[in-house]
Amino acid sequence: MKRILSPSEMKEIDNNSNIPQIVLMENAGRSVADEIKDISNSFLILCGSGNNGGDGFVIARWLKKFKKNVKVIIFNDDFKTNETKTNFQLLKVFEVEIEKFEKQKFLEDVKNYEVIVDAIFGTGFKGSLKDNYYDAVEISNNLNKIRIAIDMPTGVNGENGFVENIAFKSDLTFTFAFEKLGHYLFEGKIHSGKIKVIDIGIEEKLAEGKGFLYLEHSDILNLLPKYKGYESKRDKGKVLIIGGSKDYTGAVILNVIGALSSGVGLIYCAVPKTIYPYIVGKIPEAILIPLEDENGYLNGKSFSDLLSKNLNFDSIVVGSGISRNESVKEFMNKILNLDLNKIIDADGIWAISEKVNLLDEKTIITPHVGEMGFIINKEPKFIDRNRINIALDFSKNYKCVLLLKGNPSVIVQKNFRFLNIWGDEKLARGGSGDVLSGLIGGFLAQNVSPIYSGVISAYLHSRSCEFFDKLTFKPSDIPKGIRKLLSYKTFY
Numbered sequence: 449m450k451r452i453l454s455p456s457e458m459k460e461i462d463n464n465s466n467i468p469q470i471v472l473m474e475n476a477g478r479s480v481a482d483e484i485k486d487i488s489n490s491f492l493i494l495c496g497s498g499n500n501g502g503d504g505f506v507i508a509r510w511l512k513k514f515k516k517n518v519k520v521i522i523f524n525d526d527f528k529t530n531e532t533k534t535n536f537q538l539l540k541v542f543e544v545e546i547e548k549f550e551k552q553k554f555l556e557d558v559k560n561y562e563v564i565v566d567a568i569f570g571t572g573f574k575g576s577l578k579d580n581y582y583d584a585v586e587i588s589n590n591l592n593k594i595r596i597a598i599d600m601p602t603g604v605n606g607e608n609g610f611v612e613n614i615a616f617k618s619d620l621t622f623t624f625a626f627e628k629l630g631h632y633l634f635e636g637k638i639h640s641g642k643i644k645v646i647d648i649g650i651e652e653k654l655a656e657g658k659g660f661l662y663l664e665h666s667d668i669l670n671l672l673p674k675y676k677g678y679e680s681k682r683d684k685g686k687v688l689i690i691g692g693s694k695d696y697t698g699a700v701i702l703n704v705i706g707a708l709s710s711g712v713g714l715i716y717c718a719v720p721k722t723i724y725p726y727i728v729g730k731i732p733e734a735i736l737i738p739l740e741d742e743n744g745y746l747n748g749k750s751f752s753d754l755l756s757k758n759l760n761f762d763s764i765v766v767g768s769g770i771s772r773n774e775s776v777k778e779f780m781n782k783i784l785n786l787d788l789n790k791i792i793d794a795d796g797i798w799a800i801s802e803k804v805n806l807l808d809e810k811t812i813i814t815p816h817v818g819e820m821g822f823i824i825n826k827e828p829k830f831i832d833r834n835r836i837n838i839a840l841d842f843s844k845n846y847k848c849v850l851l852l853k854g855n856p857s858v859i860v861q862k863n864f865r866f867l868n869i870w871g872d873e874k875l876a877r878g879g880s881g882d883v884l885s886g887l888i889g890g891f892l893a894q895n896v897s898p899i900y901s902g903v904i905s906a907y908l909h910s911r912s913c914e915f916f917d918k919l920t921f922k923p924s925d926i927p928k929g930i931r932k933l934l935s936y937k938t939f940y
Contacts, residue, residue: 449661449662449663449664449667450626450627450645450661450662450664451626451627451652451655451658451659451660451661452626452627452628452629452631452632452659452660452661452662452867452869453626453627453628453629453655453658453659454606454607454628454629454659455570455571455572455600455606455607455628455629455630456607457655457658457659458571458624458625458626458628459572461625461626461650461654461655461658462650464654465649465650465651465654467649467650469499469529469531470531470534471649472624472648472649472650473499473502473503473506473531473532473535474506475647475648475649476503476506476598476624476646476648477502477503477504477505477506477507477509477510477535478506478510479622479646479647479648480503480507480598480622480646481506481507481510481511481514482510483622483644483646484507484511484563484565484596485510485511485514485516487562487563487594488516488562488563488594489516489517489562490516490517490518490560490561490562490563491508491511491516491517491518491519491561491562491563491564491565492518492519492521492557492558492560492561492563492564492565493507493508493511493518493519493520493521493564493565493567494521494549494564494565494566494567494568494584494588494602495508495520495521495522495523495567495568496523496567496568496569496570496602497522497523497524497525497526497527497528497532498527498528498529498532498569498570498572499528499529499531499532499570500567500568500569500570500598500599500600501522501527501532501567501568502527502529502531502532502535502536503567503570503598503599504520504565504567504598505520505532505535505536505538505539505567506535507565507567507598508520508539508544509535509538509539509542509544512542512543512544513542517560517561518544518545519544519545519546519547519557519561520539520544520545520546520547521547521548521549521554521557521584522536522546522547522548522549523548523549523568523580523581523584524548525548549580549583549584551580551583551587554583554584554587555587558587558588558591558593561593562593562594563593563594563595563596564588564591564593564594564595564596565596565597565598566585566588566595566596566597566598566601566602566616566618567598568581568584568585568602568616569581569600569602569603570598570599570600570606571599571600571606571623571628571630572606573600573602573603573604573605573606574605574607575612576603576612576613576614577602577603577612577613577614577615581602582613582614585602585603585614585615585616586614588616589614589616589617594619594620595616595617595618595619595620595641596618596619596620596621596622597616597618597620597621597622597639597640597641598621598622599621599622599623599624599628600621600623600628600630600631600636600640601615601616601617601618601621601636601639601640602615602616603615603616603639604616604630604635604636604639604640605630605636606628606629606630606636607629607630608629608630608633608634608636608833608836609629609630609631609632609633609634609635609636609637610633610634610635610636610833611634611635611636611639615635615636615639616639617638617639617641618639618640618641619641619642620641620642620643620644621640621641621642621643621644622644622645622646623643623644623645623646624645624646624648624650625645625646625647625648625650625655626645626655626659627643627645629659629660629836631643632856632867632869633835633836633856634833637855637856657863659865660858660865660866660867661865661866661867662866662867662868662869663866663903663904663907665933665936665938665939665940666937666938668904668907668908669934669937671896671900671903671904672711672904673711673891673894673895673896679713680713681713681714682713682714683713684711684712684713684714684894685712685713685714685762685763685890685893685894685895686712686713686714686715686716686760686761686762686763686893687707687712687714687715687716687761687762687763687764687765687886687889687890687892687893688716688717688718688759688761688763688764688765689703689704689707689715689716689717689718689734689764689765689766689768689886689889690717690718690719690739690746690754690764690765690766690767690770690783691703691719691765691766691767691768691769691770691794691796692719692720692723692727692768692769692770693720693723693744693745693746693769693770693771693776694720694722694723694743694744694745694771695744695769695771696768696769696770696771697723697726697727697769698769698879699768699769699794699879699882700717700719700727700731700768700769700882701727701730701731702768702879702882702883702886702923702924703717703765703768703882703883703885703886703889704717704731704733704734704886705731705883705886705923705924705926705927706882706883706884706885706886706887706888706889706890706905706909706926706927707765707886707887707889707890708733708886708890708927709883709887709890709908709926709927709930709931710886710887710889710890710891710893710894710905711890711894712889712890712891712893712894713893714735715733715734715735715890716734716735716736716737716759716761717731717734717735717736717737718736718737718738718739718754719736719737719738719739720738720739720741720744720745720746720750721738721739721740721741722741722743722744723744724736724738737754737757737759739753739754740752740753742775745770745771745773745775745776746770746775746776746779747775747776747778747779748775748778748779748782750779751779751782751783761788761893762788762789762892762893762894762895763788763789763790763791763889763890763892763893764783764786764788764789764790764791764889765790765791765793765885765886765888765889766780766783766790766791766792766793766796767780767791767792767793767794767795767796767797767799767885768793768794768795768796768881768882768885769794769795769882770794770795770796770799771795772795772798772799776795776799777799777800779799780792780796780799780800781799781800781803783796784800784803784806784807787810788810789810789811789892789893789898790810790811790812791811791812791813791814791885791888791889791892792807792811792812792813792814793813793814793815793881793882793884793885794819794881794882794885797813797814797815797819797822797823798819798822801819801822801823804823804846804848805846807846807847807848808847808848809847809848809849809861809862809898810898811847811848811849811898812848812849812850812851812888812892812898812901812902813848813849813850813851814851814853814881814884814885814888814902815850815851815852815853816852816853816854816881817829817831817832817835817852817853817854820838820852823842824838824842826838831852832854835852835854835858836858838852839852839858839860840860840865842860843860843861843862843864843865847861847862848861848898849861849864849898849899849902851888851902851906853881853884855871855872855873856868856869856870856871857871857906857910859899859902859903859906861898861899864899866899866902866903868903868906868907868910870907870910870911870914871909871910871911871913872913872914873918874913874916874918874921875909875910875913877921877922877923878923879922879923879924880909880923880926882923883909883923883924883926883927884905884906884909887905887908887909888901888902888905891904891905908930908933908934909926909930911929911933911939912925912926912927912928912929912930912932912933913925913926913929914929914933915928915929915932915933916929
């Protein structure tokens with residue numbers, strides 16, 4: 449389990465560490481130099497005037513000590529901190545070559561170095577790159593060189609990952625103490641490359657309660673339901689999936705496919721009786737329940753019909769493919785009164801969007817940004833660009849678990865804050881969310897807590913696609929990917 453912080457949280461921790469800034473800078477620079485010294489014999493280090501530049505000066509000094517060919521490029525000598533000034537002066541003591549950026553000269557110099565190290569701007573950068581900074585980054589990005597960033601690629605906003613015009617495209621980013629939000633959000637994820645955390649002496653306990661957590665493969669394996677080996681199917685949980693309409697007959701099939709990948713013992717699937725003939729035989733592992741409906745849509749009578757069957761369940765998945773109309777709202781309003789673990793997805797979210805305050809801590813909602821817009825009355829683009837703060841605000845005001853889908857997905861409830869940093873654009877397919885909600889429901893039925901049902905499912909769901917090519921991957925492939933994923937004891 450690892451922690452991701454915002455730059456402002458990291459700054460607060462730096463200040464509370466009681467470690468002098470000059471020591472932190474030395475620890476950072478020397479550690480990076482140790483990490484990269486065997487990559488090449490020639491390094492061109494681009495240094496800004498703040499602490500990120502100071503880190504770069506320390507790196508250059510140590511690489512020189514390691515007998516490497518090193519040149520430092522500065523953009524001005526108006527250094528912002530005493531620590532940066534001190535480390536700049538030490539470059540002269542160690543006879544490190546220093547040059548002020550000049551575009552034409554840089555174009556010639558850069559040919560002589562295999563590695564470009566970006567220590568221009570760090571995690572506190574906001575805005576766009578201009579003039580010499582723009583030119584240095586543009587030239588670096590267009591060359592066939594190894595590119596390494598220090599803490600955050602220059603041009604990436606460390607709080608939100610935004611890039612306004614251009615950013616250093618790093619193959620490898622070294623960050624200090626903890627990963628930062630900007631490494632995993634929007635363009636920052638593309639520009640950061642592989643991320644390696646460097647220990648600079650800051651104690652982990654200083655970050656407790658801050659930022660977000662993300663789970664690694666070993667964490668997920670430890671959280672999966674455990675059995676003794678002699679259980680029956682009824683001991684492994686019963687999930688009820690309710691969904692579908694005459695408009696969408698396939699969504700519940702994908703729900704069931706997801707639930708099957710959780711290891712749940714029994715799956716029931718309730719659909720409007722109008723579409724029952726189209727579902728029969730397509731999901732043999734599920735027990736199908738036809739419900740009274742209104743012209744192919746669930747309504748209040750559907751709920752009464754369900755109750756009349758006197759069935760008991762450990763969790764309910766509801767909303768996929770139910771469509772949007774008043775009869776569906778009537779059905780969903782009654783579902784809200786059930787004292788059960790519930791996952792509400794898709795059109796179900798639309799139906800209850802004005803009653804989110806009624807959702808209890810046993811309920812999970814799994815909106816994409818468009819569905820989240822029904823709840824908070826904001827445009828999808830706004831929600832996407834502000835997903836972190838929107839999720840945090842939601843967790844302060846409501847009891848239920850929110851799994852805000854996207855890249856990354858944000859999973860929050862009260863004091864729980866998780867990011868799912870995995871996955872890629874292959875999951876941007878209609879139906880992949882239906883598989884996810886079924887998967888969550890399956891884990892919920894096996895007594896996994898709502899928050900961890902969401903976290904486990906998001907991880908398995910997102911990483912399952914890594915075993916498939918971008919062109920032909922489809923949501924029904926997700927169980928195959930999960931099966932492959934779970935065959936590994938370690939997976940990076």
